[in-house]
Amino acid sequence: MARSVRLVPVLLVCCALAGTACGGGVHGTPGGSGVRDPYFPKAGNGGYDVTHYGLRLGYAPDAHHLTGTATLTARATKALSAFNLDLLGLEVGKVTVGGETARWNRAGQELTVRPREDLDEGETFRVTVGYSGAPETVTDPDGSKEGWLRTTDGALALGEPAGSMAWFPGNHHPSDKAAYDLTVTVPRGLRAVSNGELRGETTARDRTTFRWHTAEPMASYLATLAIGPYDISRTTARDGLPVYTAVDPAEKKGSRAVLARIPEVLRWAERRFGPYPFSSTGAIVDRAADIGYALETQSRPVFPGAPDITLLVHELAHQWYGDSVTPESWRDMWLNEGFATYAEWLWEEDHGGETAQESFDALYDHGEQTYEDLWSFPPGKPTDAAHLSGAPVYQRGAMVLHKVRQAVGDEAFGDILRGWAAAHRHGNADTAGFTAYVEKQAPGKDVDGIWEDWLYGEGKPERP
Ligand code: TRP
Ligand code: ZN
Numbered sequence: 001m002a003r004s005v006r007l008v009p010v011l012l013v014c015c016a017l018a019g020t021a022c023g024g025g026v027h028g029t030p031g032g033s034g035v036r037d038p039y040f041p042k043a044g045n046g047g048y049d050v051t052h053y054g055l056r057l058g059y060a061p062d063a064h065h066l067t068g069t070a071t072l073t074a075r076a077t078k079a080l081s082a083f084n085l086d087l088l089g090l091e092v093g094k095v096t097v098g099g100e101t102a103r104w105n106r107a108g109q110e111l112t113v114r115p116r117e118d119l120d121e122g123e124t125f126r127v128t129v130g131y132s133g134a135p136e137t138v139t140d141p142d143g144s145k146e147g148w149l150r151t152t153d154g155a156l157a158l159g160e161p162a163g164s165m166a167w168f169p170g171n172h173h174p175s176d177k178a179a180y181d182l183t184v185t186v187p188r189g190l191r192a193v194s195n196g197e198l199r200g201e202t203t204a205r206d207r208t209t210f211r212w213h214t215a216e217p218m219a220s221y222l223a224t225l226a227i228g229p230y231d232i233s234r235t236t237a238r239d240g241l242p243v244y245t246a247v248d249p250a251e252k253k254g255s256r257a258v259l260a261r262i263p264e265v266l267r268w269a270e271r272r273f274g275p276y277p278f279s280s281t282g283a284i285v286d287r288a289a290d291i292g293y294a295l296e297t298q299s300r301p302v303f304p305g306a307p308d309i310t311l312l313v314h315e316l317a318h319q320w321y322g323d324s325v326t327p328e329s330w331r332d333m334w335l336n337e338g339f340a341t342y343a344e345w346l347w348e349e350d351h352g353g354e355t356a357q358e359s360f361d362a363l364y365d366h367g368e369q370t371y372e373d374l375w376s377f378p379p380g381k382p383t384d385a386a387h388l389s390g391a392p393v394y395q396r397g398a399m400v401l402h403k404v405r406q407a408v409g410d411e412a413f414g415d416i417l418r419g420w421a422a423a424h425r426h427g428n429a430d431t432a433g434f435t436a437y438v439e440k441q442a443p444g445k446d447v448d449g450i451w452e453d454w455l456y457g458e459g460k461p462e463r464p
Contacts, residue, residue: 027079027118028078028079028080028081028082028118028119028120029078029079029080029081030047030080030081030082030083030084030112031045031046031047031048031078031080031082031083031084032045032046032047032084033045033046033084033110033112034046034173035173035175035176037173037329037330037331038329038330038331039161039329039330039331039382039384039385039388040161040162040173040330040385042086042108042109042110043086043161043162043172043173043330044086044171044172044173044175044176045083045084045085045086045110045171045173046077047076047077047078047080047083048074048075048076048077048080048083048119048125048171049074049075049077049171049176050072050073050074050170050171050176050178051073051074051075051124051178051179052072052073052178052179052180052181053070053071053072053168053170053178053179053180053181053182053220053223054070054071054072054073054180054181055068055069055070055071055168055180055181055182055183055184056068056069056070056071056183056184057167057168057182057183057184057185057225058184058185058186058207059155059184059185059186059192059227060187061150061153061154061155061186061187061190061227062187064134064135064150065132065133065134066090066132066133066134066135066148066167067131067132068090068129068130068131068132068167068168069128069129069130069131070128070129070131070168070169070170071126071127071128072085072126072127072128072129072169072170072171073124073125073126074124074125074126074127074171075122075123075124075125076119076120076121076122076123076124076125077121077122078121079118079119079120079121080115080118080119081114081118082112082113082114082115083112083113083119084110084111084112084113085110085111085113085127085129085169085170085171086109086110086111086165086169086170086171086172087106087109087111087129087131087165087168087169087170088109088136088138088147088165088166089133089134089135089136089166090131090132090133090134090135090166091131091132091133092104092106092111092129092130092131093130093131093132094128094129094130095113095127095128095129095130096127096128097113097115097116097119097125097126097127098115098117098125098126099126100115100116101116102114102115102116102127109165111129111169113127113129129169131169135147135148135155135157135166135167136148136166137149137150137166138162138163138166140161140162140385140386141384141385141386141388142385142386142387142388142389143386144291144292144293144389145290145291146158146159146160146162146163146166147159147162147163147164147165147166147167148163148166148167149288149291151228151286151287151288152287153190153228153229154186154190154226154227154228154229155225155226155227155228156224156225156226156227156228156284156286156288156291156302157223157224157225157226158224158291158295158297158302159172159220159221159222159223159224160221160222160295161221161330161385161388162221163221164220164221164223167225168220168223170220171220172220172221173220173329174219174220174221174326174327174328174329174330174428175219175326175328175329175428176219176220177217177218177219177326177426177427177428178217178218178220179214179215179216179217179218180195180196180212180213180214180218180223181199181211181212181213181214182194182195182211182212182213182214182223182225183209183210183211183212184209184210184212184225184227185207185208185209185210186207186208186210186227187206187207187208188203188205188206188207188208189208189229190208190227190228190229191208191210191227191228191229191230191232191246192208192210192212192225192226192227193210193212193224193225193226193227193230193232193244193246193284193300194210194212194214194223194224194225194226194300195212195214195218195222195223195224195297195298195299195300196212196213196214196215196278196279196280196298196299196300197212197213197214197242197244197279197280198210198211198212198244199211199212199213214298214299215279216277216278216279216298216324216426217426217427218298218323219298219323219326222296222297222298222322222323222326223297223298224284224295224297224298224300224302226246226284226286226302228246228248228286229248229249230246230247230248230249230284231246231247231248231249231252232244232245232246233245233247233259235263237262237263237266237267237281238263238266238267238270241266241276241279241280241281242279242280242281242282243262243263243280243281243282244280244281244282244300245259245262245282245283245284245285246282246283246284246285247259247283247284247285248285248286248287250287251285251286251287251305251306254305254306255283255285255303255306255307258306258307258308258309258312259283259285259312261309261312262281262282262283262312262316265309265312265313265316265347266281266316268347268350269313269316269317269319269320269343272343272346272350272414272417272418273317273320273321273343273417273418273421274320274417274418274421274422276319276320277319277320277323277324277421277425277426278298278299278319278323278324279299280299280300281299281300281316281319282299282300283300283301283302283303283307283312283315284297284300284301284302284303285302285303285305285306285307286302286303286304286305287304287305288304288305289304289305290304291304292304293389294307294311294314294315295315296314296315296318296319296322296323296336296340298319298323299319299323301315301316301318301319303315309347310344310347310348313343313344313347314340314341314343314344315340317339317340317343317344318336318339318340320339320421321335321336321339321340321343321421322335322336322339322340324421324424324425324426324427325420325421325424325425325427325428325429326427326428326429327428327429327430328428328429328430328433329430330385330388331380331381331382331430331431332429332430332431333382333388333389333393334379334380334392334393334394334396334397334400334431334455335397335429335430335431335434337389337393337394337397338379338393338394338396338397338398338399338400338401339397339398339401339417340394341394341395341397341398342356342397342398342401342402344398345359345360345398345402356402356405357402359398359402360398360399360402363395363399364399364463367391367395371391371395372391373387373390373391373392374391374392374395374396374460375392375396375459375460376390376392377390377392377458378392378396378454378455378456378457378458379392379393379396379397379400379454379455380431380451380455380456381456396454399454400450400454400455403450403454404416404438404447404450407442407445407446407447407450408438408441408442408445408447412441412442412445415441416437416438416441416442419437419441420434420437423437431455435447435451435455
């Protein structure tokens with residue numbers, strides 16, 4: 001970074017001497033090393049927007065060795081003399097921009113690339129990074145494990161909120177979504193399963209290569225790669241929507257009945273949330289109990305063991321809220337978890353269990369017995385990165401939605417759930433966007449107090 005800072009004034013002088021506008025992009029400055037996320041300041045990078053990731057990977061589980069070539073297609077959002085990618089660990093080999101070798105250097109998770117020529121604002125460019133090594137497991141601020149996780153017979157890559165930089169270089173912030181093509185080669189007998197649709201599978205000698213395609217924009221934290229001797233099932237849901245499930249043989253018995261309900265859950269969710277946003281679905285069930293959480297990886301959620309129906313509903317609801325409508329920053333996490341938790345309540349209500357009102361009341365009356373931290377901070381303003389997966393984000397987030405439902409009525413609330421998913425389909429949204437959306441959809445309803453007390457207020461709100 002220091003080098004490029006030194007270059008800038010010199011180039012400006014050149015332009016001034018030439019007496020013309022700086023053509024040919026000779027006036028670029030470095031892109032930022034982060035996008036100022038309030039919880040993960042180094043996540044993502046400024047100055048460009050990735051439209052496509054092409055990843056070619058090979059993994060040998062026994063040697064725990066990953067080789068990769070990442071080809072990113074991106075658009076410069078300003079004139080750039082250099083830009084950063086996020087990459088953790090691994091060794092970088094060759095880097096090219098526009099087919100030409102580029103200089104690079106690394107500092108922590110920042111890989112700074114300096115193209116031979118500056119990039120113009122608005123220019124589409126292609127950067128390739130060759131890399132290899134032993135991918136790392138990342139420990140989150142809250143102590144949970146993500147990144148590259150070794151399993152007994154393979155590996156599992158999980159990326160919320162920061163683990164994807166452990167297996168490919170990129171703009172690792174939810175605000176930059178892109179299409180993906182992933183080609184993965186593993187030892188014969190193992191399978192490599194990712195998001196989207198399987199476009200090809202070829203075995204040559206002792207290795208098998210799988211090609212996966214994700215056309216709809218995906219945040220990098222939702223990318224996954226699961227390598228293991230899975231049992232595969234390929235069926236269809238409504239209108240021929242492909243359902244691809246990969247299950248660890250040890251989890252097969254416990255998973256069969258619940259995974260068979262994916263089409264039923266989707267049918268219900270489409271009624272509640274609107275059209276399913278992706279072109280395939282499914283699940284990955286690994287034997288990874290020590291991971292301890294499921295993740296809503298796009299189109300194909302990951303479960304660390306056979307899920308129950310509630311967890312399946314939660315992760316499938318995230319396909320609308322989180323995956324299609326993705327938080328603008330990690331501060332907006334409750335837009336994921338509050339909605340997915342509320343989906344559990346709705347499922348329960350629609351299937352002869354507790355009503356959402358009863359779920360709400362039980363939480364209000366004695367929620368702190370189950371969730372000690374329930375009133376410790378408001379969902380719209382998590383204390384810090386270690387608290388993003390806390391009960392105020394999940395359970396109190398769902399309570400915010402229930403308060404909205406009480407204020408606007410069931411019908412308008414249903415329209416808000418579907419309308420919000422439609423308005424930001426395949427995009428990003430933030431909390432202020434949500435409150436403004438509700439106000440627009442329910443004119444004249446008094447919702448200010450909900451934001452003040454339930455979304456942003458400290459402590460336990462008074463019973464109304
Ligand atoms: N998003 C996951 C779920 O609720 C849980 C999770 C995994 C998570 N990693 C996280 C939540 C990091 C917050 C932060 O299904
Ligand atoms: Zn969730």
